[in-house]
Amino acid sequence: MNTILLKRDYILLYVLLAIVYVSGMWIPLMENDSAQHATMAMRMYLENDFINIYKGGNDYLDKPHMHFWLAALSFKVFGISQWAYRVPALLFTILGAYSCNRLAKEFYGNKAAHIASLVFLSGQAIFLSNHDVRTDAVLTGATIFGIWQFVLYINNKKLLHSILGAIGVAIAFSTKGQLGVFISGVCILSYLAYNRKWRVLWSWKIGAAFFAFLISISPVLYAYYIQFDLHPEKVIHGQSNVSGIWFILWDQSFNRLTASGFEKTSSDYFFFFHTLLWAFLPWSLITYMALFAKLKLVFITRFRYIKGVEILTSIGFLLVMIVISFSKFKLPHYLNSLLPVISVLVAGYMVQLFEIGKKNIAKIILGIQYFVLTSGSILVLFLIFWGFTMPDIGIILCYLFLITGLCYVVTKQMNVYRKLVLISVYFMVLINFCLNTQFYPKLLLYQAGNNAANIIKTENINPESVFILAGKPSWSLDFYTNRITPVVTINEITKTLKNGDWLFLYDYQLKDIPEDTISWSEKYEINHFRITRVSASFINPNTRDGVLEKAFLLKYLPK
Template sequence: MILQKINYKLLYILILIPYLIGLFIPLMELDSAQHATMAMRMYYENDFFNIIKSHQPYLDKPHMHYWLAAISFKIFGVSEFSYRLPAFCFLLLGALSTFKLGKLLYNKDVGHIASLIFLSSQTIILSAHDVRTDAVLTGSIIFSLWKLISYFKTSKIVDIFFGFLFLGIAFNTKGLIAVVAIGLYIFSYLIYERNWKSIFNWKIGVGIFTFLLAIFPVLYAYYNQFDMHPELLVKGQKNVSGVKFILWDQVFNRLNAVGFEKTSPDYFFFFHTLLWAFIPFSLIGYIAIFNKIKFFIKIKFRKVAKQEFLTLGGFLSVILLISFSKFKLPHYLNILIPILSILTASFLVQLFLDKKEKYLKALLIIQYIIVGVLVLAVVYLSIFTFKISNWFLVIISVLGVFGLFYLAFQKRNYFTKIILLSVVAAAWINFNLNALFYPKLLKYQGGLQLAEIVVDKQIPIEKIYLLKETYNWSFDFYTKKNTKHISVEDLEKQNDIWLVVDEVNFKQIKEKVIDIQDVISVRHFPVTRLSGKFLNKKTRDKVLTNTYLIKL
């Protein structure tokens, strides 16, 4: 092995530390807190068939993510830890599967380094605490891919079974896009291997049957909630088929932004988003992609021993597909990170084996620059953005900086220093973010603050309302109740109730001359949309708004 075993083990331990800390960070608005609240309703009402978003039928993402969270709530109770635990487990599965697939395609060293690159990627670390559906999706897709590639190499039926089972889990998490992505990965593998005959085998039939069994619970749940109730009003329409939606409409609605606000017309959105999503290996990843393209052009795509097209072909085909979507979000890239990690790891290992010291030295200089900039940015975010309240964590952070300097100047080969410096830097950066920065940042999440006040003052939850068409997911989750809704017109008919409102609605209520008996206000900022003015202590107050809990 290129790196000593102790190094691999130590690096795995270090990079998992920020993941573990992130399990206990308060949930963020919007999606993470929203999904947790929806799963909480499933658990409290013991209703796993229906997906409900604030008392309304929800037709978007399928059930698996919510089922896993609700089951976790049943076992461990309702908390941010319980909500995040299934996602964390699937990311560990993703890391294991990335290692296994890297080992299968190349060797053990490529597998380990790919797994470490996967775990070090900023978008993957972020997905472990800002939990949406993507952690479960990513883990299930790469596990399915590993097992299916293993089948094409060994013809073992057990690989077909688990490959298609987890393909079903991926479908149950995000819909048809999971099947399309894995299909493109498999096509990229087979077109280079010229192994089409392996598809025409009775074992594939067993796999398809397994897939259909795996997705049956979701199809039945959709049929039960929507197809059996044509009277339901869903996004302004009746006679909506849940089965048709998940089998067809969902993926094409997102590609065409039907029912969604167009986010970015930029066809290069995912290519430049990858620059931060794949940090600290983003530039090396791009170099690896161009190097692989150059290689296949040079050999004119002829079959060469110990080479594969899965990682390059799979990456390019999927990123091009989602780039033409009219509705784009950065976390759509997550399903690409495992195969990009393998591609990057194989590139680095090959440079080491070919003894291309000058090339590796240049890459190390790039990593010095990236890590240096990131360290300065994180020091500012963690120490200077908010008032320090835990000096013990700051001391640990400072010791970590000395550790990075030690790695930077230690006498080792360039390849080893690239891996050690990058992974340790990712661990240090996200330790600081998860232990020092995010806990302070989330104190500016209005709903969370009001929930703490409600619990502390023992305000009756059943007397608290939200205005119709407004949501406050962190308030719902941390009061452990789906807050009831009420119209402005009906407020005058009520007394002795509490209302959660933002600044705009607070002014509207005052204009209605509604008798307000008590006002509790907290400072609020949309914490997932950071700005320079917010991060600057001197200008922060200018961008803060108030969230109110008022008694009528």
């Protein structure tokens, strides 16, 4: 066999991965960011205002518009729903996988193409970004698409590739600012430097690409100009005379690097390097092995160009990691847009092991994969069956089917390289199908906002009669009632609420309401926990009640 994967192998894995991704489309949205972004896009759609972005009652000056525009457009086509909100993320993930496939083929040939896309699609952070949807899925797909197209331009000098590359980078910019531009720029410059192809920059086609980039980002710049630059009286983060255009072109990125206006999250310069260990499971170990092997080769040859060698996925990746490691505001999902780059690196490394016959290394990696992924699967299944109620019989049968298939692959005699890919992807399918169909849905039973919305629906409460007490927003309540819930302070309750209106609030807020002047005719009590910060005491059913908050939906009765 002169290839690692058979056609039936990658078709099966793509089908299984598709099932997992689709199963995550119906998980309720998590607070804060995912439900918040969905609510902001919903407001665009409901008010038919695609220029202004609002977070609650305030102008929003942080992420640019593209993610919200795409979600609002999806709502226009499919209606307001959690799965409709996730459609753009899934489409850009598919684009990212295809771009990985083509870029790997460009660098390492057909053997690496499907491995790269399978590596990308089975990375843990990519699964997460498709159900806990923020800006990262769109950013990731657009960034690797732009990189792939610019590599094709450098190699083939065709105008179409330079234009498409510019559009890809522009979409990345319009989704999260300069991060996508920086990643694309560093990777492409490293590719140019190693291949000594600087002359391609001195072409009218690059000028055309720059013009295409400016045209593509102009809608975002225009929207910022209308919302902020034309209104110097607006006070944003305690300042007036704020320029939206200057913010997105400069301030946003450097404010995050210095944590200006943000709470400093980590001073650990190795934060992203060890975060990669879980974010890119099951490929993180192989990533570091591939990175070491590539760096060793480049330094031994003193950066002399060798045909068939590329450093975009190694030196380019490493340079970006070093720069963002100096940021004082770090979050794990900042890594996402680098994952397709190292997916190509991993695919190339595995093909090289295969071609030079390094079976011993592949066997060691396979043994480590067995240990890590078996441990992870046992942990996930334990959490599901111990921490929460038993799954439905249909779901249990699906788990048994996947486990049976996994046992078949484990016991079947085959090439060690083929088994390494099959086992790694199959384990991640099992783990994330279990998480999507049981763990996350059970977790969302403890998020008060969406459960309050369920009560409003099942009890035929008019959503227009619901208010929320100021102090703590509930984005999931807004999204699942399809409206921006009006906010009232304690002093405004008797002036704003009418007999029969409802108030949503949390237990610590209820204690501050004077019982002698305000009363309630009906009360619904709802369990609540910050589910994006799961703790051992919450997972443990014996200690869960002790860490739960309470939220309430109260029917107002004037005294």
